[in-house]
Amino acid sequence: MCIACDTKLNPESLDEFGDRFIRILNHGALAVMISIGHRTGLFIAMRKTGPATSRQIAAEAKLNERYVREWLGAMTCGGIANCDESGSVFTLVPAAAEMLGGGNGAESLAYLAQYVAMMGFIEDKVIDCFHRGGGVPYSEFPRFHEVMAVDSKQTVVDPLFEHLLPLVPGLTMALDNGIEVLDVGCGRGKALLKMAAEFPQSRFTGFDLSVEATREAAKEAEALGLVNVKFEVRDLSDFHKTAPIAAFDFITAFDAIHDQARPDHVLAGIRRALKPGGVFLMQDIGASSNVAENKDHAIGTLLYGLSCTHCMTVSLAQGGLGVGAMWGEQLTRDFLKDAGFRRIDRHTLSHDIQNYYYIVKP
Ligand SMILES: C[S@@+](CC[C@H](N)C(=O)[O-])C[C@H]1O[C@@H](n2cnc3c(N)ncnc32)[C@H](O)[C@@H]1O
Structure with missing residues (x-):
């Protein structure tokens, strides 16, 4: 008997699947509408008005009433x-x-919910890649860094001092005294900016491929009057050869290794750039490298979807490995070991259901 026809393996009836499929369509549409509600300020407007008509809600949000009425539906x-x-x-x-x-x-x-909306936005270009291979470059995702900076605020920036830095014993004191810190794939640099303001004796460097993201980061550093942080546009695909040798005491990568063109080269570069006794803190997606073990992952579907339409494709667009967001702990450990790291401790933190936090040393 063909496996797909063996109803014992999947007891869901056609009717049940039909009901589920309808829920899938409704939830997909709802996610996009929630994204619109977020971007137009409608949720905040509705909290302000309390019980209100579409006209009152539209007036509060300064939006067109006809669209607001349909959204309310x-x-x-x-x-x-x-x-x-x-x-x-x-x-x-x-x-x-x-x-x-x-x-x-x-x-x-x-x-x-904006991530779901972005998947629809990029669908045509990703379908092209299903046919011809290759990838969709960062330049095709105009709002990516803006959304990512908000995401990073919730998982990294806000809990940085209370939850993330304490993962490394003695780190806060070292930062107080003054050390060299590098953030790899820093995006708009929110984590570095926060550390630079808190630890004026330390020096902070951010590398990222994106001109737009590093420019925004540098602008913010200037606005805050920070003189101990700098941001550089760097393609880290050859970081194993170009990384400064033994230059940093503490290196971080927040949600940035899996979507690099060459995570293997970046990790080898990080190993090379660490001073003796240095520590690498890597936040990356928490999952197994075996899809069968991800079946009950709370946001597995979302993360494979985002990987297919963003993380994997931006790496492939650079001619990279395209390991994908769900590359998982086993593969992550293999890459870290190949890069020369021997001590790898993996942590989960209660504020973040999406990521693992690896504390890594040579
Ligand atoms: C998912 S974002 C994370 C950004 C940031 N760490 C944060 O948490 O907001 C991944 C970052 O890796 C950067 N990146 C991707 N490929 C790169 C490459 N080849 N060299 C340098 N940076 C790269 C992207 O520009 C992007 O900012």
Whole structure:
């Protein structure tokens, strides 16, 4: 019997799958509409107005009422908002107001839905790659660094002092006294900027391929009056040959190794750039390298999807390895060992369901 026909392996009936497929379509549409709500400020407007008509909500958000009314329809059917019997007065359901509207002082998580919207935006170009191979370059993702900087604020920047730096015993004191720090694939450099402000005795360097991201980072450093941080445009694909030798005490890479063109070369460069006694802190996607072990991953589908439409394809576009976001712990450890690292401790942190934190030493 063909495996696919063996109903014992997959007991879901056609009807059940049909129902699930309908939920999939509804949730896909809802994610894109949540992204629109986030970008237009509609969740915040609805929290301000309380129960209100589409006209009042549109006025508060300074948006076109007809579009707002249609959006409210999607929010209501998707269980994000309630409406009265007449279908004209709308309120966010309390949990959604808190999680998507930044209620009770919490950060809004609605920004995450932008990743789903970006997948649709890039679909045509990714389909081309399914046919001809290759990849879609960073330049085709105009809003990537902007969204990434918000993401990085939640997983890296805000918990940096309380949760991330304490993973390395003695690090905070060393930063206080003054050390050399490098952030690889720094993007808009939010983590470095925060450390540079907190530890004026230390010196901070950020390398990234993106002209736009490093320019924004440098602009912010200047605005903050920071003189101990610098950002350089660097293609790290040959970092194994170009990395300065034994130049840094502490090197970080936040969600930046898997989408490099050559993660192997970057890691070898990091090994070369570490001073004796130095430490590498690497945040990367938490997963197994075996897809069968990722079946129950809380956000596995989302991460494979994002990898296919972003992380993997931007690496392949540079002629790179395209290991993908879900390259997993086993492969990560193999790459680290091949780069010359022997001591690899992996941590999970409660604020971040997406990533592992590796503390790595030669
Ligand atoms: C997922 S982003 C992470 C950015 C940043 N660390 C953060 O957490 O916001 C990955 C970064 O790797 C950079 N990158 C990709 N390929 C690169 C290469 N060949 N050389 C240098 N940087 C590269 C990208 O420009 C991007 O900023």
